[in-house]
Amino acid sequence: MTDKELIEGIYNNDQSSFRILVDKYQSLVLNTCHSFLHDRTIAEDITQEVFIEVFLSVHKFKKEAKLSTWLYRVSVNKTLNYIRDNKKRSFIRNIENYFTRKEDNFSENAICDSQHSEDLDIQEERIQILHKSINALSKNQKIAFTLSKLENLSYQQISEVMNLSLSSVEGLIHRAKHNVQNKILGYYEKK
């Protein structure tokens, strides 16, 4: 079944078309949400919401548009809205995590103080620093950078998702890369 046939099927309330569409694109949606959130449970929740929106607003979908472009766009919007609405809550959760993690480390280190677990901690810290540096980007830089570097979309695809010119996308990603690297250096400058 082509995407066009799937959309047509959903438009005509055909359950099996919707099931095929969900199976075909759930990896794309889930991984896109996850690359912004880095939290599997929340990414799964938002994935459900993305497909619900697709089902409910299929009549608005332009026939000449690409389904994957639409899915990327809905996924990014829903995820960023979630992050915006939960900034306060996640800030509190981060503080909680920070303290519980400290306790965990304490007990872990007491049991096995190996080089291996220390390496993992450093690696984990590096990943956190990278994610925080990406999160600090402005909205458009974050979208373009994440879709390019974490989701491997081409500049052409990103320009379609974001409705921007190719050169704007190039500029956004270039500036985002420098900003992320500058943030990373900022962390290690203090160390």
Place this chain on the structure above:
Amino acid sequence: MKCKLVSKEKIILYYNNELSPLQNEEIKNHIENCEACFHLYSNLEMTYDLINIKDSLETNPFLFTRISQRLVDIKNRENQTIFQPIYHKMAQALVFSFVVIIGLLGGILLGSIEKPEDYEQSSVLQTTEFYFNDLEQEKMEALLINEE
């Protein structure tokens, strides 16, 4: 640790291969001999390179079932909100007619308890009835406006 000779921006340009060959060689030599710059450069490399690790998530086989369930819930909720105003209107109409009936019965009752002279009594009754009707009519209009 901070280096006074080389800026963060220079290290970034060097890392991204965006310097001229001459500058590139200069910074390369500097980083090899400056502890602060080596610390920054090596940490930038080890951290930023992690962007290339792709962890593709496995999909959830129950996703479609969950979505279907949520769509059913949404439809049920929609149906409820469609019926709610109808019940609401019916209840309002009932209360309204109840008030009218009680008002009329009360008026008739009052009229039958006190019996002054015939002419006066009927005029008083008539005017109170008019006031009463005016009030009720206003209420009815307000009700319709509110409903719109």
